[in-house]
Amino acid sequence: MTPDTAIARITAALEPEARIRALFLSGSHGNGMADDWSDLDFVMVAEEGLTDEIAALWRDAVGRVGEVVLWRDRIVRPALINAVLAGGIRIDLIALKPEHMGGQTRDALKPLIDRDGLHVTLPDGGGTPATSPARLRYGFDEFLRILGLLPVAMGRGEYLNGVTGLFHLRNLLTELMIEETAAPHRGGALHLNRLITDEQKAALAALPVPAPEREALIAAHLAYAAEYLPRARQLADARGVEWPERFEAATWDYLNDTLGIARAPAAGPQPKIATT
Known part of the structure; x- marks a missing residue:
C-alpha cells in the first residue's frame, strides 16, 4: 500500500x-x-x-x-x-x-x-529549531560524566559495559554534529545522512568501535574525547553557553589519577559552527 x-x-x-x-x-x-x-x-x-x-x-x-x-x-x-x-x-x-x-x-x-x-x-516556523542553552550544557556535562565512568568500568573489569558507555559517547557526538550544521527539519533518528556534512561523516567513520578489551576501550574513549570536546567548546562559544571548566578539569584529574590518562588533544581542524 x-x-x-x-x-x-x-x-x-x-x-x-x-x-x-x-x-x-x-x-x-x-x-x-x-x-x-x-x-x-x-x-x-x-x-x-x-x-x-x-x-x-x-x-x-x-x-x-x-x-x-x-x-x-x-x-x-x-x-x-x-x-x-x-x-x-x-x-x-x-x-x-x-x-x-x-x-x-x-x-x-x-x-x-x-x-x-x-x-x-499557527506560526510560520521554518529555519532551524533553537536548542536551549540548558539542553546544550546538559550534553556537554553528560559527555564528561560518561567519560568519567571509564575508571569504574576498567576497575571492575566491566568491559562489556565499557562498550555500552562508548556508544553513549558516540550518540552525544552525533547530536553535537547535528547542532554544528543547524540542519532544519531534523526528522527522526534515521535521517543522519542529510543532517551532517561529509567531513563529519568521515570523522565518525574513523572513530574506533572496539572489542570489549581494556586497552582498546581506553584508547577508544580518548579518541571520542579528542573529537568531541574541541567541537563542543567551539559550539559553546558560538552559542554563548558557559563551558563546564571545573567539571572537565576534575574529570581529567580523575582519569589521570586512576588510569594514568593525560588530557586528550584535539582530533584535528574543527568545522565552522552555526550560531543559531
Whole structure:
C-alpha cells in the first residue's frame, strides 16, 4: 500500500468524527521531505486530547490500512501512540488539545482535517529549531560524566559495559554534529545522512568501535574525547553557553589519577559552527 493510500484511508475513517477537530500530517510527509522509507506521522486535535475513546477511533482508522502488529498507546508519552503494521508501515500519532498546539508550526504540518481553521493560526516556523542553552550544557556535562565512568568500568573489569558507555559517547557526538550544521527539519533518528556534512561523516567513520578489551576501550574513549570536546567548546562559544571548566578539569584529574590518562588533544581542524 502506498503512503497516499494509507493517509487517505485514515482520513476517510476519521472525517465523520466531530470529536476530532483537526488531523495533520507531520514529520517528513508534512514538510515535503519524505522518501520511500519515511514513516507516517500525524498530529490530531481533539477537545479532550488523547482519551481512551479517541485512541479507539485511531486504532480503528489505522486498522483500515493493514494488520497492526505493534501498538503502543500512551506508553512512551501521554499524548503519543506508536503503531507498526505488517509490511513494515510505521504510523505515529500525537493527539493534543487545541490549547496545546502552540509548539506546532504551519510549515511542518499538512492539513487533512481542519474543522476550525487551526492551520492558518499557527506560526510560520521554518529555519532551524533553537536548542536551549540548558539542553546544550546538559550534553556537554553528560559527555564528561560518561567519560568519567571509564575508571569504574576498567576497575571492575566491566568491559562489556565499557562498550555500552562508548556508544553513549558516540550518540552525544552525533547530536553535537547535528547542532554544528543547524540542519532544519531534523526528522527522526534515521535521517543522519542529510543532517551532517561529509567531513563529519568521515570523522565518525574513523572513530574506533572496539572489542570489549581494556586497552582498546581506553584508547577508544580518548579518541571520542579528542573529537568531541574541541567541537563542543567551539559550539559553546558560538552559542554563548558557559563551558563546564571545573567539571572537565576534575574529570581529567580523575582519569589521570586512576588510569594514568593525560588530557586528550584535539582530533584535528574543527568545522565552522552555526550560531543559531
